[in-house]
Amino acid sequence: MYFLLFYQPPRTCEDYWSEWKHCKGIRNLFHNYYTYGEAPSCEQWKIDYGNCRKWEKSKSPDAKESLCKSERVRILEKQKYDPVWQLRKSPPRDWYLPLGQDKPK
């Protein structure tokens, strides 16, 4: 119960609303067609907005679960393909070194 009281949606409800409006707009329709050859699907943003408001009003666990699930699906979509390279834990050692210290001849 303590955790539920201090939970907040991953984005503010205004963010979900503005993402939905942005997605539906004619500019995004054009950009999506130019990039992917099809119209974007924006319905999920609207559903997420509804769940966000529902959580704000009534702290509904179903709304929270749907919202979290939707965001996790968005993240999984991005991880669909195997990465080409191995990620680092920190920038390369020589990123911050002053010029000339390790410069090749």
Add this chain to the structure above:
Amino acid sequence: PASSWEEERRGPVAEGEDFGYRLFPERRSEAKPQRSFLFTSLFTFNHKCQVMLKIALETSRHRGGRPDPVASAGTVHKDRHFACEDCDGCVSGGFDAATSQIVLCQNNIHQQSHMNRVVTHELIHAFDHCRAHVDWFSNVKHLACSEIRAANLSGDCSLINEMTRFKFGLKQHHQTCVRDRAIRSILAVRKVSKETAEKAVDGVFDSCFNDHEPFGRVPHSKSDAKYAYRNFQNRDRYYANL
């Protein structure tokens, strides 16, 4: 991690390979001329380049545009990580992994919008260099991946830019442009055949075209960039509440 440039060059290297450094003559220490301030002011575009670079970086900071989330992967310092130099040919800029510097071609960049695009493009390479073990010099697939991402995310392939190159297309044309520009970029800096470059790009295209870090989306417009930046600022809350 390799401690010198020579050690980083693993794998077979083509004869006569110069990794594109011929395009950036000022990068070779024996070729760097000692020029007076007067010469630099009167006969090069160095000052103009510095001013446009400053504007590009500051504009993005205020509007939360493309460069800022990129810069956070490893802090980018204007004086350390950027250099305005004269370059050969038509090249606009490059990322020198050996010195961790973005090179801007002061003799080929004359408009602010072009500067903004080149800075973004090269910052994508710098971002990849900071966040991953990228083998720039002997793995063509790594180079291909970064070139795909840079062409995809910098605005290089916007409809308007393509039309100014007399390349007309609409449905999914963005992908055609990204593929072509990535291949051209590889051929400009590596002594590989067109087939090798095409094979490398096609082999990694799906993975790299869909890697939109750090933006989370392809930033086609200022509002795309604004939302991407908003997500970046909000990232702690986002991941804490999944």
